Amino acid sequence: MVEQKLKVTLLTGRTIEQGVGKEKGKASKEYFDACSMCYMDADDMKKLGVKNNTNILVSTPDGSVVLKAVKYPRSATPGLIYVPYGPWANAVCSDKTTSIGMPSFKGTPAEVEPAPNKQVLTIEELLKSEFGR
Amino acid sequence: MSIVKSVTCPICGCLCDDIELTVENNEVVKVKNGCAICESKFIGYRGEHRIKTPLMRKNGKLVPVSMNEAVHAAAEVLANSTYPILYGWSSTSSEAQRVGVELTEEVGGIMDNTAVVCHGPSILGVQEVGIPTCTLGQIRHRADLIIYWGCDPWSAHPRHLERYTSFTEGRFEKSEWKAYMQKLKAQAGQKKMQSAMRIESGRTQLRPQTCSIPGMPQTMSKDGRKLIVIDVRKTMSAEMADYYIQVEPNKDYELMQALRVLVRDGELDVDKVAGVPVEYLKQVADALVNCEFGVIFFGMGLTQTAGKFRNVEVAISLVRDLNMRTKFSIMPMRGHFNVTGANVVSAWQTGYPYGVDFSLGYPRYNPGETTCMDVLLREENDASLVIAADPGANFPKKAIENMVKHPLIVIDPHMNATSMLGDIVFPSAFVGIEVEGTAYRMDHVPLPLKKVVEPPKGILSDEEILTKILAQVKLIKSKKTAKKAEA
Ligand code: SF4
Numbered sequence: 001m002v003e004q005k006l007k008v009t010l011l012t013g014r015t016i017e018q019g020v021g022k023e024k025g026k027a028s029k030e031y032f033d034a035c036s037m038c039y040m041d042a043d044d045m046k047k048l049g050v051k052n053n054t055n056i057l058v059s060t061p062d063g064s065v066v067l068k069a070v071k072y073p074r075s076a077t078p079g080l081i082y083v084p085y086g087p088w089a090n091a092v093c094s095d096k097t098t099s100i101g102m103p104s105f106k107g108t109p110a111e112v113e114p115a116p117n118k119q120v121l122t123i124e125e126l127l128k129s130e131f132g133r
Numbered sequence: 134m135s136i137v138k139s140v141t142c143p144i145c146g147c148l149c150d151d152i153e154l155t156v157e158n159n160e161v162v163k164v165k166n167g168c169a170i171c172e173s174k175f176i177g178y179r180g181e182h183r184i185k186t187p188l189m190r191k192n193g194k195l196v197p198v199s200m201n202e203a204v205h206a207a208a209e210v211l212a213n214s215t216y217p218i219l220y221g222w223s224s225t226s227s228e229a230q231r232v233g234v235e236l237t238e239e240v241g242g243i244m245d246n247t248a249v250v251c252h253g254p255s256i257l258g259v260q261e262v263g264i265p266t267c268t269l270g271q272i273r274h275r276a277d278l279i280i281y282w283g284c285d286p287w288s289a290h291p292r293h294l295e296r297y298t299s300f301t302e303g304r305f306e307k308s309e310w311k312a313y314m315q316k317l318k319a320q321a322g323q324k325k326m327q328s329a330m331r332i333e334s335g336r337t338q339l340r341p342q343t344c345s346i347p348g349m350p351q352t353m354s355k356d357g358r359k360l361i362v363i364d365v366r367k368t369m370s371a372e373m374a375d376y377y378i379q380v381e382p383n384k385d386y387e388l389m390q391a392l393r394v395l396v397r398d399g400e401l402d403v404d405k406v407a408g409v410p411v412e413y414l415k416q417v418a419d420a421l422v423n424c425e426f427g428v429i430f431f432g433m434g435l436t437q438t439a440g441k442f443r444n445v446e447v448a449i450s451l452v453r454d455l456n457m458r459t460k461f462s463i464m465p466m467r468g469h470f471n472v473t474g475a476n477v478v479s480a481w482q483t484g485y486p487y488g489v490d491f492s493l494g495y496p497r498y499n500p501g502e503t504t505c506m507d508v509l510l511r512e513e514n515d516a517s518l519v520i521a522a523d524p525g526a527n528f529p530k531k532a533i534e535n536m537v538k539h540p541l542i543v544i545d546p547h548m549n550a551t552s553m554l555g556d557i558v559f560p561s562a563f564v565g566i567e568v569e570g571t572a573y574r575m576d577h578v579p580l581p582l583k584k585v586v587e588p589p590k591g592i593l594s595d596e597e598i599l600t601k602i603l604a605q606v607k608l609i610k611s612k613k614t615a616k617k618a619e620a
Contacts, residue, residue, distance in 0.1 A: 009382050011365065013433060014289040014468075016169060023144065023174035025182025026526060026549035030173075063530055075367030080382065082366065087526045087550050095529035098441065100257060101249045101488055101504025103529050105437040107383040123526075123550060130530055131537050133193075133554050 002049040010060065010110040011082045012093060018084040027123060035086030036120045038067040040112070041077045045069060050114045057115040058083070058092055060108055065091040065126075066118045081112060087126050134162075137585050142171045143224070143565025146467030146575035147290045147297070159586045161566070168291035175566065182547050184560035185589070195558060200591070204598075207518070207557050208605030210540045212613075214516035216492055217242035218505045218536075221522030222479075223469035226570020226582060229595035230471075230478040233520070236603045238491045239610070243514075245505035246475035247468070247522050248487045254436040255465040256476065256486050257500060258445030265452055267428075267462045268576045269296075274303035276462075278424035280361045282448065283385060283434015284466045285368035293430075293466070294373070299360045309358050313373060359420060363388070364434060378417065381408040383439035389447045392418055396454050422458045432466040467575035469522075470565070474573035509535045518542040520595060521564075525550030544598055561595045562588035570596075 021031030038058060040050070050056055056069045058081065065088050072082065083089040085105075094104040127133060140152040154175060155163035164172045187203035188195040198206075211217055219237045222230050223246050230246075237244035248256060272279075279298045286293040294300045300310040355375065362374035363385075371377040380388050384407035391406040395418035401411050421427060429452060435444040448463060455461040467473050476486035483489045485498035488505070501507055508514050509532040516539050519525075525533055526549060533554070543555035552558050562568045565582035573579050588594075593601075 011382065014285065016288040016291060016369075019144075019170040019289065019291075020173040022523075023170055024177040025180055025547050026523065027182050027553075028177075028180075072366065074369070074372060075379070077366045080366060085527060090527065090529050090533075093529045095506070095510060095531045097501065097504070097506050097510070099501035099507075100254060100442060101500045101506050102254050102437065102441055103250065103506060103532075104439075105250070106433065107438045124553070127525070127550060127553055131533060131554055133537060 003047050005111050005113045006044055006048055008044070008079050008081045008110055008112055010058065010092065010108045011080060011106045012085055012089040013082065013106065015084045018086065031086070032122060035084045036067055036088045037070050037084070038112075039072040039077075039082040040069050041080065042071050043076065043078060044081075044112075045071060048112065048114055055115045055118055055120060057113050057118060058110055059113075060092045060094065060110045062094055063091045066115050066120050068120055069112075081110065087123060087130075088120075091126065091130065137583065140583050140585060141565060141572065141580050142167055142174075143470045143563070143572065143582055144170055144174055145290050145470055146473060147293050148470055148572055148574040148580050149292050149296060150580055151296075154585055156585055161586065170291060178546070178563050178566055179589075183589075184546065184548055184552060184558060186560065186591070188555075188558040190556045195553075195555070200593075200601075203557055203559060204601045204605055207542045207559075207602050208609055210516050210542060210557070211236070211240045211242075211518065211602065212606045212609040214240065214242070214540075216508070216513055217516040217518065218245065218508060218514050219243065219518045219520075220245050220505050220524060221247065221520040222475040223247040223472035223522055224564070225471060225521035225595045226564045226568070226572060227471065227474040227478050227579070228570050229520075229564070229599060230475055231482065232596055232599040232603060234479065234482040236599055236606065237489070238496075239603060239606055241492045241494065243503060243505055243508055244479065244483070244487075244489045244491070245503075246479065246487050247472055247527075248476055249500075249504050249506060250527060251433060251468050251472065252436055252465045253487060253500065253504070254442035255431070255445045257442035258449060261442070261446045262449050262453070264449055265456060265462055266464050266576070268578055269464075269574065272428050272462070273297050273301050275305050275426045276303075276358070276428045277306055278359050278361070278420065278427035280363065280427065280429045281370055281374075281466075282363045282429055282431040283365075283436075283438070283444075284430060284432025285364065285370045286430070286466065287369040287373065289432070289468065290466055294360075294370070298428075298430075299358050299373075306358050309360065312355075312357065359424070361417065361420070376417070376420075378409055378413070384408065385435055385438060385444050386440040386447055388414075389444070389451050392421070393447070393451050393454050396422060396451065396458065421455055421461075424459060426460045426462075427455065428462045428464065430464055430466050436465075464576060471572035473575055473577060474571065474579070477573050477577065506532055509533075512538075514539060516540045516542075518544070519551050519555075520544040520561075520599070523549040523551050525552075525554050544595055546592075559598050560592050561598060562592050564595065567592075568594040568596075
């Protein structure tokens, strides 16, 4: 049965594409492609009826963001989603520092739903929508 | 055309210093020995995203201004603020960091570096229990067991394996590259067989689950260097490993404590810890105890998940336990090329490695209170200067919302997310390409960064820009004091 929403754990981190993109420039297409995506488990994608390379909406209590869902190629990661570091990931990351200065970039509870008709924002659009600049 | 040898790569904490660059007409045209990220930087640094002149926000838009105007404006902002944040410092030289400390002290602000969002918790862990560590050279030549815990060197430090650990030819330990290649070939053969069998039987196979194969994986008893990767998902590095342990998210602490029990010959009365069968863990513990020189490298998988600095503390304790039985070291995988330098410079100038508060006129350090993230979330800041980092892309939304409520000065070569949000933006020269300097490798070895090309006309180094702002701040403050004295 196709579900409407899926509860998952959000991880953020490095990918080599993100590294290459950030050195090229944060406004580059490479950076956009590398960071505005989200790795998902193949079975989780099936459950939601999400196809590879289509858009999803990731939401946490801290915000929500539209990302492109990509099947994680290396192993099954049921219940996990992985978003490369970048402004898209930070739109939904938890800012709780548990009193040591470090926000919780990994292991935040999140929800995923299909968003085939929503657009992934560019870095300029995202910053404008979040900070008005 | 000239070839510059032994260039240090100014990107990640590996600081590979064997890069060869071909320079033509003051431009890098070819990169040898570097990884994909290195090439992207040395070739792409002069691309269209470069900031060409100082910029200031006027009527909501960033417009070009003169260097003088920008320096004056920035100095005014800093001199007149009561609690500014001076953040970043990790992708610049230690020389610039030193000026940064002086500037922060002068304006009575907070000096914090990117460690706060990467290995800050590691530093806290080290402050609790100390750290048995060594240089990467030692590991390259002697380590026969390498563990990567919560990090993916293949993605974040692409040449770490090749230069310092499993795939390097050390004096006493040999490279495992050939063996890995053979393993890949064998696996490709197996996969072909499997898919042929699948087609034959018309059924799809279940996907293999890590840690559920009974018995000892053959590779664990192999000769030569062993590579263990512990992570919540199978990364590219995990695929290269002889042994991969998939730990459940946020449970690294449990797993490490369980290993400590086993290393001390204790018994565990459960079947699984953090999703890993205890039988498996026993074999891992055996491998740890029986190696001659092991090392644990750890990354954000420990510092950014539940437990944070406690994870690091227990990892170090595990290494301490292991040192009762054999020789073991541990090292954080530092990200930015000079984040280690930012901690070192801050520590030798102020006594503290990051999150240093000068608002009382002397350095104070209390992570959770004086760290910039917390200051931003409590909305206590009234101005910020960001240099050689991009919090606009890497800080949670709420923190940045508060940062842009007040004047934001940015010093960076590129138009990144923070520069796009800035009020006063200084273009700077690339350290390690257009200006020389010093950087500290992840094992605290300082290395020289080279200048290989001239910066574009009118573009200054971070150090020069900071020195100008500092001089102007001092001037404004002395005028203020003189005025007060007159009154
Ligand atoms: S591993 Fe790091 S330091 Fe070495 S070449 Fe790649 S980016 Fe540069």
